[in-house]
Amino acid sequence: MILLKKRNAMESVSYLSFCIPALLFYLTFYVYPTLSGFYYSLTDWTSMKNEINFIGLKNFMEAFGDKDLLNSIVVTLTYTVTMTAFQNLLGLFLALAVDMKLKASKLYKIIIFLPYVLPTVVSSNIWVYIYNPINGLISMISKSLDLGEANVLGNPNTALIGVIITNLWQLIGFSMVIYYASLQSVPQEMLEASKTDGVGPWGQFLHIKLPLIMPAVTINVIYSLIAGLKVFDYIYVMTNGGPGNATQSISAMVYFAAFSKGFMGYASAIGIILFIFIAVLSYISLKFLRKREVEA
Numbered sequence: 001m002i003l004l005k006k007r008n009a010m011e012s013v014s015y016l017s018f019c020i021p022a023l024l025f026y027l028t029f030y031v032y033p034t035l036s037g038f039y040y041s042l043t044d045w046t047s048m049k050n051e052i053n054f055i056g057l058k059n060f061m062e063a064f065g066d067k068d069l070l071n072s073i074v075v076t077l078t079y080t081v082t083m084t085a086f087q088n089l090l091g092l093f094l095a096l097a098v099d100m101k102l103k104a105s106k107l108y109k110i111i112i113f114l115p116y117v118l119p120t121v122v123s124s125n126i127w128v129y130i131y132n133p134i135n136g137l138i139s140m141i142s143k144s145l146d147l148g149e150a151n152v153l154g155n156p157n158t159a160l161i162g163v164i165i166t167n168l169w170q171l172i173g174f175s176m177v178i179y180y181a182s183l184q185s186v187p188q189e190m191l192e193a194s195k196t197d198g199v200g201p202w203g204q205f206l207h208i209k210l211p212l213i214m215p216a217v218t219i220n221v222i223y224s225l226i227a228g229l230k231v232f233d234y235i236y237v238m239t240n241g242g243p244g245n246a247t248q249s250i251s252a253m254v255y256f257a258a259f260s261k262g263f264m265g266y267a268s269a270i271g272i273i274l275f276i277f278i279a280v281l282s283y284i285s286l287k288f289l290r291k292r293e294v295e296a
Helices: 001-042 058-064 066-098 104-116 120-130 137-144 159-183 186-196 201-212 214-229 234-238 250-258 263-293
Strands: none
Touching: 001 263, 058 214, 058 263, 066 104, 066 214, 066 250, 104 159, 120 159, 120 234, 159 214, 159 234, 186 201, 201 214, 214 263, 234 250, 250 263
16 A cells, blocks of 8 residues: 555656646746736836836727727738638648549649748748849739739738738648648548439538538638737738838737837737737637537
8 A cells, every 4th residue: 555655656756747847838938928918018118218117008098099000900800811711712622632632642732831841031032032023023924914013012002912922822731731631531431422322522522521621620710810810920021011001910010019119018018909819719710610510
């Protein structure tokens, strides 16, 4: 009995030795920064003075009356909805195409997935060059059609579209791989039986494949949604939030408020608003998609 207790105690110590480093890492790099952000959002902290004073909800009140924040919310939502829709529709379409066992399908998968492994800075700069109004590919095509120079990133009406295309080019391969992996788990017996009953490819997709790959749809949609809501890197590299503030997302506004203007407390408040924004939309989307999984 005593030996058994000692053995259990040693096992508990062993488990704790594995858990404590991970817990410390989580508390240090996730919990502490988050709580600090909540605290600083309630202060007047700026880079122009050392004194930090508690001001309550003043930063939040100013943020909700800030036209720039309203513009950033519109930009972020436009970006997120467009990205989520096209990334998943095109990713699913490509996965279905590759699943047809066409010749060189493995090569197609590699080509489509390859942009995903590139660093964001590299992929963004590739497209900055493509969009170059002087000697970029898009401008060259436009000139050949006698349409003049095409300044995609310099035009407020097309800059966000240019960034979205870049993001799609890089991330669509990730969605395709997730959908393709899920399609491989669809029982072939069900497909063969439905074919015998006269069900066509569209019917098979709608009534067999789609319900069975709904967990993959949930993963892809939530991933796209969160990535779109907190987008910063593509915008910072390609447009720096411009022209004007046509591509300034909420994350970009947080960065500029903190490091360009020095308003750390105000930037923290906007960051908290974004945090709540992401949490609420992700929760609603997850509940909706999970319900579809249960029904399937």
